[in-house]
Amino acid sequence: MATCPSCDADLDFDEFEVDEDEIISCGECNASLRVASTSPLELEVLDDDEDDDDDEEDEEEEEEDDDEDEDEEDADDEEGLDE
């Protein structure tokens, strides 16, 4: 009989029914347990961090580039180029 490495509760599964690398969960503490090895049976508690706030949005406001290049034609600059 295997026991939960997290809360020491008796786990309700047969160690011969699980495969290596299988993820089971403890019915008592809801920990996710990975079967690290089947003989002997070794269970590994997985971090069940659901508060994984890796979603930090880097909202760097760019300075608005309002520098419109108004290329106004210098009209009538060719005045008086008469012979």
Ligand SMILES: [Zn+2]
């Ligand atoms: Zn447990």
